[in-house]
Amino acid sequence: MLELFYKDFIGSFDGELTIAVKDKQGNILEKETIRGIPCRSGARSFSEKIDIAGKTPIPVGKHYIWTQPEVIMQKNDFVAEGREIGEFFPIGTQTNRHIIPARGIYKISRFHVGLHPENAFPGSAGCIVVVGTENFKRVSALLKKYPGTWSLTVWRARK
Numbered sequence: 001m002l003e004l005f006y007k008d009f010i011g012s013f014d015g016e017l018t019i020a021v022k023d024k025q026g027n028i029l030e031k032e033t034i035r036g037i038p039c040r041s042g043a044r045s046f047s048e049k050i051d052i053a054g055k056t057p058i059p060v061g062k063h064y065i066w067t068q069p070e071v072i073m074q075k076n077d078f079v080a081e082g083r084e085i086g087e088f089f090p091i092g093t094q095t096n097r098h099i100i101p102a103r104g105i106y107k108i109s110r111f112h113v114g115l116h117p118e119n120a121f122p123g124s125a126g127c128i129v130v131v132g133t134e135n136f137k138r139v140s141a142l143l144k145k146y147p148g149t150w151s152l153t154v155w156r157a158r159k
Helices: 134-145
Strands: 001-009 014-021 034-041 061-066 068-073 084-092 113-117 129-130 150-159
Touching: 001 034, 014 129, 014 134, 034 134, 084 134, 113 134, 129 134
Parallel strands: 001 150, 113 129
Antiparallel strands: 001 014, 014 034, 034 129, 061 084, 061 150, 068 084, 084 113
């Protein structure tokens, strides 16, 4: 069983990812758990804003990550100038991996949000991107080891 936590630092587009591996009783298996993986969400200069699809960080709250990876091509010039973003783990609801619905202070729904490696452009269009190839390889290997749909909690914190 996996439980993921993304801490988005206030005033920055930097953050940290923790992937807790748990046994059937809910105890954390420290040997497999990964903590403090450097990540980013959103575009530089949009970290203090909310609700601008394609620019602001992933919304705060409980989401779900689907660990059956898809390889997608991102064609949005703002994000990747037509470059492939690589392995992509969708983030959405427990029943729909392609949407984070509008709720609370977030007035717009987000579509096709995921976790993937950072490419040549720092930040993302609202996804969570893992900084560094080796970091992403570790994250990807752990996620693929536990196929399923797992909770992802996102919150903002001071650095």
